[in-house]
Amino acid sequence: MERRGAMRTGESETRATRHARQFPTTHAGSSGERDDTGSHALQRNETQAAASTPKRPRRYDHVVARLRLPRAVGLCAVALVGVLAGCGHDDPAPGRAASPDVAKFLAGWAEAVGSDIDATTGYPKRVKRVKDGMVMVLIPAGTFQMGAVPGDVDAKDDEKPRHSVTLSKAYYMDEHEVSNEQFEAFATATGHKTTPESAGQWRISDEKEIDRETSGASWRAPLPDGKQPSEWRRHPVVLVSWDDAKTFASWAGAALPTEAQFERALRGGEDGRKYPWGEVLPPPKNSGNFADVTLALPRSGWKFETYDDGFAHTAPVGSFAPNAYGLYDISGNVWEWCADFYDDHYYASSSKIDPLGPASGTKRILRGTSWGDYVLSLRASDRGGDSPTDANEVIGFRCAKTLP
């Protein structure tokens, strides 16, 4: 896509090369760049990147009362029946968690939403963060197959081998991407300046120019000419670096999801599918915000002409149908930062239980594609990565929180 790095006069690029410049090191695979139809950009052209991006970052307990009440009432009733029957009855029902200290876990950062309790863990199915009001949904622990599904001819080397991953603990995941309204609450409370704001200038794209150097471009004004989309507060925050996302997550009492947590969440309990919704394109109507026929920027090579979501850029969070776990935009709208370092060979040596990614690296994981990316990135196993100090208009994030 023609957004990262100025196009040189007379230069002809393949789609893959354009994408390589958008996510320079993002889709790095061991086999080099793919062709225009297979199309993942694989290796950043470092020379070109260095020439076009000299010194700036590259572009590329209270509930508890509510929560406890039904349970307390239930336990009292059980105890009363036990006393009346002349026998004690203190053990939890078979298959039910033994009274987790939910109050202690949630104290200070979240409260339960309603009284719907997960039978396996004993934790509320939905919680709401205190500081930014984000609702988080509980994703079950379990084992799933991570990586490219068998027969996926579009898979890159970094998505292989497919491997079994066990997440030993359930975790909460934001039900949608962090919105501008929520990020604003954070910025107001902390005075945090994002990486682009601190740099004083950043690159965004517009209808005519590519990768334009723009003073003042930031999450507050993510569109060309310093504009905001209508309903800006409901749109996902963009132009935030991994460092910014991590700082937000800590402030909110949460964390960035691991890559394994993200892929399990994205797959929604179905780990054998090429795409989050199944095996074929186009996606079912209302599946999410992708590079559809509406895409306004001159990226015809990237447009997905057989899908119409109605949004040229970002869409307000929660505009499309949620997946089976109740997560919105887990595929599409904006790419999302994950906690892990990126390594294109990691899957060959990944831990099988609660993988945390490589011990070190220069890039952080991005998952879930965006409003402005090529069709192949819609595949559920697609992976990306970028410098933790990079930021652009197709990258945002959401948070997670692992149960004790």
Ligand SMILES: [Ca+2]
């Ligand atoms: Ca779209």
Ligand SMILES: [Ca+2]
């Ligand atoms: Ca997303």
